[in-house]
Amino acid sequence: MRNNSIKGLIEIPGYKIQEIFKKTNEEIHIRIEAYKRNKGQCSCCGQEHKSVHSVREMVAEDVRLGERRVFLYISKRRYKCSRDGRIHTEAIEWIELGARVTKAFGKQINRLTSITTNQEAGWFLGLNDEKVYRIDKAMLEELFKGRLVPTPASVNISVDEVAWKKHHRYLTNVVDVGAKVVAWNGKGRKAEVLNRYYESLGKENCQKIDTVALDGARTYISSTTDYAVNALIVLDxxxxxxxxxxxxxxxxxxxxxxxxxxxxxxxxxxxxxxxxxxxxxxxxxxxxxxxxxxxxxxxxxxxxxxxxxxxxxxxxxxxxxxxxxxxxxxxxxxxxxxxxxxxxxxxxxxxxxxxxxxxxxxxxCKFSSAISEGFNNKIKRLKRMAYGYKDIEYFKLK
Missing domain, CATH: 1.20.1320 (phosphoenolpyruvate carboxylase, domain 3)
Structure with a gap:
């Protein structure tokens, strides 16, 4: 692949390619820098700065070009922050924070781990499974903050438990039946666990819940009776x-x-x-x-x-x-x-x-929560595919 072709394929807003200094059958190494007219943004205070304290180079992996891995060498500017007076590196929105990969590559890893194991995804991408796990978890946390924070209000919900580990280790899952999504989950199956869901909704949203389908567990009934006072509890x-x-x-x-x-x-x-x-x-x-x-x-x-x-x-x-x-x-x-x-x-x-x-x-109300069975099967498939999860927070995000 010619250098001009590579430059045409790699387009990063606000950055230009300085040089392609190494190219093999397996890897391409590219040095890039920001246009001088673009002001850098401090990663601490978020303000734009004109004067640069120093420049430090970092390496981030990008999506592949064909069969070749792509490594970007980025000149990151450092500024003296006006908030705390310390030196901070500029924030780059297309770099996954702390992972040394671009967000585009992070999304590719996230998609791949949704259909196969972290170990197999790592083998395919040339990464160890520990790095795949860290990147995938960071991507999931970002998605979680965007979609499920604050906890979305629901009208019809289904509450169910699913085992995530041997020896009776359970998660409580709350499914929004109308939207067909998992709206919330928490470790354990006691009343206090479901209480946290209702408390995250707030009193006003709890009063708007019409129906709650559950399996008759006393803990779930107790919690629902206390918080969703207008809801019809259904053993469907x-x-x-x-x-x-x-x-x-x-x-x-x-x-x-x-x-x-x-x-x-x-x-x-x-x-x-x-x-x-x-x-x-x-x-x-x-x-x-x-x-x-x-x-x-x-x-x-x-x-x-x-x-x-x-x-x-x-x-x-x-x-x-x-x-x-x-x-x-x-x-x-x-x-x-x-x-x-x-x-x-x-x-x-x-x-x-x-x-x-x-x-x-x-x-x-003829309420059906059959969608819960589909989610339970997906959760079991995730667990089988990964041969179990050690990190409960990662499992909840998945």
Whole structure:
């Protein structure tokens, strides 16, 4: 690539190319400087200065030209600040602060890490994964400040928890259902965590919240009742299905454990982790082979068959026509679950005794937070892709 072609491709407002002093098959090294007519801006006070105290050269990596990495050698001016009397380097808006890369290159790294791991992104770009992590986190923090500070007000929200680490380490996620974005997240799942979200909104915005969909957790209900005083709390179809599916999966694990103790090979084969999705999947969407496996499982294991019926009956309340019909259905289901002998469903039944109103609220607004399932799947994908996160703040930003 000729020097004139390189100069034509690299256009930096307010700067000119002095020289291209090194060019190999892998790298291009370019020295640039600011036009003299352009006044520098102090990185401390933000004021423009005419007199330059000194000049210091720094190196920043820019986006590639073809297969070649591009390094810019920038003459940064230094000024004596009128605010504190100390010497400060000029602020350059297109350089990522503290990262020694241009913002254009930082955006490229950010886009790349959204579809692959930091390690693989680093391999592709010729950077170590630690540097990729620092640059990506800085870019995400900048995006966060621009979009989510202050906390955006929402009318319809869904509150859910997601595990970010083993041993019951959770994040509380608040999704704006209308805008289809994660509006806020916080470490933990206690009432104090959700309190911080409502406090960041302010009293006036809290009063404007119409509906809050959640999974029935007492901590979330307590916080929402205290702050979103006008909101309708809803245990919607998504969260009901989620609760029932977890209970059904717990029954499967219990029966698998018993089968292993009794050396029941057929039951082990039908209840292992590879087959669990057959139980959790909508029966209408099962293939013929999957339907046959499910039918056989129900024939040889009564607890799992009973658990399946309880799950379908629990979620079936959302297919009813009105509140009165739903009340009778829920009370009948609670009695059935308490007599089932299945601890996982008995636990749901006891919790439902004082939460029936939240199911009935669904008939008043028909509110759906199914978008939360999509976000939960994206979060799990992020976690799998990165093989876990050590930095909780980085995970929250992602």
């Amino acid at each position: 179809r998504f969260h009901a299905t989620q609760k029932a599916s977890k209970a059904l999966d717990q029954v499967r694990r219990d029966e698998l454990s018993k089968a292993r103790k009794n050396d029941n090979e057929e039951l082990i084969e039908l209840t292992n982790c590879k087959q669990r999705f057959i139980l959790l999947k909508n029966r209408k969407k099962l293939s013929d082979t999957q339907s046959a496996l499910l039918q056989r499982l129900c024939e040889i294991n009564q607890p799992i068959y009973k658990a399946m019926l309880l799950k379908e009956s629990f979620v079936g309340v959302y297919n009813l026509n009105d509140e009165d019909e739903a009340v009778d259905h829920i009370y009948a289901w609670i009695d059935e679950a308490l007599q089932s002998g299945l601890p996982a469903f008995e636990e749901i039944a006891w919790s439902m005794v004082d939460k029936i109103e939240y199911v009935l609220n669904w008939f008043r």
